[in-house]
Amino acid sequence: SWVSVFPSPEALASSHLAEVLVRWKGLGYNRRALALRNAAARILSEFGGRVPQAEADLRSLPGVGAYTARAVRAFAFGLPGVVIETNIRTVFLFYFFPDREKVPDRELEPLVEATLLREDPRTWYYALMDYGAALKKREPNPGRRSASYSRQSRFEGSHRQVRAAILHALSGRGPLSPRDLGEAVAEEVGPYADAPDFGERLSRAAEELAAEGFLELGDDIVGLKT
Template sequence: MMQKDGCGQAGWPSQPRDIDEFVSDMLRKGDELYRDLPWRNVDDPYAVLVSEIMLQQTQVSRVGRFWERFLSAFPTLDALAAAAVPDVLELWQGLGYNRRALALKRTADQCAAEGEGRLPETCEGLLALPGIGPATAAGVVAFAYQRPAVYLETNVRSVFLHELFPAEEAVSDKVLLPLVEAAAFHPVAAADPRRWYYGLLDYGAYLKATVPNPSRRSSGHTRQSAFEGSRRQKRAWITRRVLAAPEGVRRAVVLADLNKAELAAARPEVDAELFASIIADLLTEGFFREEAGLLIP
């Protein structure tokens, strides 16, 4: 049996479709729906990692210009490791979920210190890095190193739910993972992991645009909360405000400016307890530091 890089145990539980037929059909559909995206067919594992992290919870249409701009500024892991955190966060502004940028920076720091500026080549090695989960690790293995891996993300999940569980609700990833693995390590799919997963991603995107979103039938499906007025929105605003003051800015000034922005958006002022909680989180996560009463990027 093919070495699985620590990505799980293969198996194809009893299903209404034969695995050979399923793999053949999915490859055909994927070829028909192929999207030529800038981060595809790229051999550089770091460039692939950046794309995979940017694509988490972010629409494909928004990622392209950010990916190219980020790699232009930080073309290698060593370049990212040498960069200042505020510079990294500044280039991430507009993508949201800034924790991803910090985790990517910490990965670069760790690889520069321990891995000679190179990413590990196995799922296990990648999972040991900050902010890299099973799907991201599998994406790097499949797309950069072109080896089969168990890559279960939202579009892949949608395909398996649509094709194999068309009438079932609350299907768990525990049920899906053995199927995803068995298909990925099927000899035909495993011969070209990029083609296999690009096809599933593109078919999944097509399904979401043409039928009721199949991923809603996953037991783990949750609807994303609104951004405007949320804690996430306030975190992002505070981060931008501090980054805009390289010399540092006092908490009271940030809170006053935040409340002006909230009132301008017809929202209530932020109470002191919530503001302090957000600041504490951002300090702990390393978005900025506090010295002599100043928040400093």
């Protein structure tokens, strides 16, 4: 598992990007794995290898915003604060906004704050998350009434699939020539590689990944950054 392979910031920060991406597969967007690795390096260099507790310090780390910082404080350190994720949001929309659409989180925040079990936020939020998941199974999903609700687009044939296929090929096979990389990606995306704009999409995805810190692009070779 992820935690057994990378049990500490030091272990993650010192790992090769290829191994990080292989271990991350199936856990979410690849950019989050890169952000975690970069955050681990910052934790080593600026916080003595210990995850900081202050929200401002957490938000200074790569890829960490308000939600992640507050979630870390609540779940890792048992510190009170407003945490709103999809299942918690579902509970509050179901009970407090049964007839409203496009409800923004700013209207939920005072309610989450007022009902928070401050002496044990970790257990309280776990309970809310479980309850929200159960509500979705028995009710029309209340989360759809949130202003932040959106349905994720189809993965197959998408730009996201091309990006993921590039990273999968390079993490599994090592550096490749542009031609070999194109063939590897085409093999993974299947019939979607027959689209007339596939080459353009492949180039655009590779350039994006390089700009984000994943790849090193050469004239004759493409590889993951170390």
